[in-house]
Amino acid sequence: MTTSVEMGFMRLTRREVARTWLGVALGLVWLVGCRPQPAVEEGGEAAQATVGEDLLLASTRLTLPPPGVGPADLPNPESDGAQYLRQYCTACHALPSPGSFSATGWPVYLRRMWRRMDALDPKYNVPVPTSAERVVLTRYLLDNALEVSRADLPPGQGRDLFRAECSRCHELPDPAQHSAQDWPVVVIRMREHSAQMLRRSPTQFEVQEIILYLERASRLGS
Numbered sequence: 001m002t003t004s005v006e007m008g009f010m011r012l013t014r015r016e017v018a019r020t021w022l023g024v025a026l027g028l029v030w031l032v033g034c035r036p037q038p039a040v041e042e043g044g045e046a047a048q049a050t051v052g053e054d055l056l057l058a059s060t061r062l063t064l065p066p067p068g069v070g071p072a073d074l075p076n077p078e079s080d081g082a083q084y085l086r087q088y089c090t091a092c093h094a095l096p097s098p099g100s101f102s103a104t105g106w107p108v109y110l111r112r113m114w115r116r117m118d119a120l121d122p123k124y125n126v127p128v129p130t131s132a133e134r135v136v137l138t139r140y141l142l143d144n145a146l147e148v149s150r151a152d153l154p155p156g157q158g159r160d161l162f163r164a165e166c167s168r169c170h171e172l173p174d175p176a177q178h179s180a181q182d183w184p185v186v187v188i189r190m191r192e193h194s195a196q197m198l199r200r201s202p203t204q205f206e207v208q209e210i211i212l213y214l215e216r217a218s219r220l221g222s
């Protein structure tokens with residue numbers, strides 16, 4: 001009895017072994033034939049997604065508010081406008097400075113931001129301001145916006161360079177809005193923004209030339 005059971009068991013095992021080998025062989029054929037293909041495809045897709053996302057992120061950084069603006073750097077930090085800026089405008093990127101754009105420039109960018117907040121899937125939990133809060137926030141940004149240069153820019157060496165380099169991210173600033181002593185700090189900060197925003201940086205020589213122009217132009221303008 002036991003032998004037959006054992007024999008049966010052995011036979012079964014042998015059959016199973018045969019089946020297993022067939023299975024392994026088929027499995028190998030399947031592995032060689034099909035498996036590597038999806039693996040390559042998956043890898044390819046993953047690599048593509050990474051390169052694509054990398055490029056998307058890099059190109060987005062060209063227009064992202066750079067880090068470095070703290071809540072205390074905001075004009076009238078205790079005002080409702082400053083509070084709303086901190087509350088609603090830091091979900092996706094660094095705190096944007098009201099000086100990023102002129103009063104005529106801001107509305108265009110704000111429209112884009114409202115559209116993002118309104119349309120984004122609620123699962124992202126982005127806080128959305130009310131209409132009344134949007135009015136206060138807009139007024140705050142316009143009141144503290146970048147001061148744009150008049151058409152009659154004071155003449156002087158470096159004027160063309162200033163015009164070209166300092167209108168890449170925002171409108172051309174008014175040289176009169178800072179003193180000769182303050183301009184170097186601002187220009188150096190702008191150069192840092194170029195690096196943070198993955199932009200082409202002006203050379204040391206160009207930075208010097210722009211600073212010299214602004215120092216002279218700020219005295220002429222005031």
Ligand code: HEC
Nearest residue numbers: 060063064065088089091092096100109112113116117126
């Ligand atoms: C839902 C995410 C999100 C929120 C919330 C958001 N932003 Fe943005 N913001 C972006 C993205 C993405 C970009 C980069 C693409 C672009 O320029 O539109 C950007 C870019 C910017 C820029 C740079 C634009 C440029 O072209 O240089 C400014 C300034 C800005 N946002 C201000 C704000 C302000 C002010 C608020 C609050 C009212 C705000 N953002 C809220 C996603 C957001």
Ligand code: HEC
Nearest residue numbers: 097099100146165166168169173186187190193194197199
């Ligand atoms: C790479 C983008 C970029 C370039 C190029 C750039 N800026 Fe700016 N600028 C910014 C951003 C972002 C802000 C808002 C944040 C801040 O104030 O640092 C700003 C704000 C300003 C402000 C208002 C804030 C203040 O301190 O008065 C002035 C003035 C200004 N820029 C001057 C210049 C000058 C001058 C140049 C040329 C040397 C220049 N910018 C080039 C990005 C840029």
